[in-house]
Amino acid sequence: MRSVLLVGGSDSGGGAGLQADLKTVHSLGVHGSCVVTAVTAQSSTAVLDIHDVPAASIRAQLSAVLDDLGADVVKTGMLSTAAAVDVVSDAIGGLPLVVDPVGVSSTGQSLLTPDALVLLRSRLLPKALVVTPNLAEVEALTGFVVHGPGDLEEAAKRVHALGPAWVLVKGGHLDGPPTDLLYDGRTAVVLEGKRVATRHTHGTGCTLASALAAHLALQVPMQEAASRAKAFVERAIRQGYAMGKGPGPLRQGGVASPA
């Protein structure tokens, strides 16, 4: 069984964070191990509380997984403190790394400290096989502002200059069909999607990065893995559902035995 080590925050609402990650890789037939860096109290409309897990616990979780279960791919999401970034950077060695540079929740709260952002950029991105910023995260990482689809390639180049082997810029927050761009330092590949008319998109970014990590763990090549991850997310958005007063979650995968 292939496995992905998922590193990130718990979303009490179950729609984003490690919960979205785990449901995604599980539904793709890949084992998910989970290192919790932060415990968030989230409703569908706000992040109400964040408890940062102590670095010693993060280190112990990483050792417990990597020394025994191992991992084919490591995927990081919310790394709220500089200590968390440091501990993760130290532990993962040369494993293939998918970095979702989670900066701000979809409900608007900042999910990492300024010094965690600095370390994420300087320590983790150079180790990344692929990094998956949305447009706000491109700006936080590089200062570059994307105004339209024509800016996606320049955005990818700016992020690529920080050291990852590949960049997948997510343009979904622009108007029109959701367009992403995959870049490896030489070639830019545009990935076109279809806009789904729904407000239930909680967990979209986590689901994309985890689906990408799962496909990479299954040894699918990068461009195909990115296409499949994008298709997986589109299907999951179509299956999204209401839960709470704000945007509901995606539905990753099918139902095993309807009851």
Add this chain to the structure above:
Amino acid sequence: MRSVLLVGGSDSGGGAGLQADLKTVHSLGVHGSCVVTAVTAQSSTAVLDIHDVPAASIRAQLSAVLDDLGADVVKTGMLSTAAAVDVVSDAIGGLPLVVDPVGVSSTGQSLLTPDALVLLRSRLLPKALVVTPNLAEVEALTGFVVHGPGDLEEAAKRVHALGPAWVLVKGGHLDGPPTDLLYDGRTAVVLEGKRVATRHTHGTGCTLASALAAHLALQVPMQEAASRAKAFVERAIRQGYAMGKGPGPLRQGGVASPA
């Protein structure tokens, strides 16, 4: 969409705890919200570290979920401290409650403090719709030792005297076919299973209690819900897989899109 609020510990290995819970309810088509009470560092052979999440964070998570998403059923697993038991007891009001009285991990470590056990017995069990102890947990809760299948009914009566409406005693650790017993204070129903020849049973208890909670959330009556939960676990054990040096995890549900 029906939902279960899952309250318990994170298993870094991804095979038990909230991870098993979430995969179970998700694969049964039920939304899972997650309140993290403890962050454990676990390999397949040992619990290496436990970080107890502060009571204020547990309280914030419970409020974030219950004030916005709500829950059809609450399922509790690892409640490692007396404060955690108190906060959960206070928050859940009259919601249908499934208590898996997690006392000792399958690798032998105690997962709760002595005063947490006292409060679990005195505060949480009287509120429970159903409690699902294994034989070690029956002994921890009541002092009664089960030596064979003939003792299961007396075990259920002893636990029932602590206040829950129903008791599901799990006899799987006895020799022979795994036999559970469901008791409501009047009638004892024996649930027979088939022993699966495998060592990959990590997360069995969590999966059973979560499958029971999911079926109850889907408004399946208790006896039928217990039968379906037992069948779900048996199928998940058959689909279990190696991961790490010790017993591997169950596989809850199928693969959505083989890649």
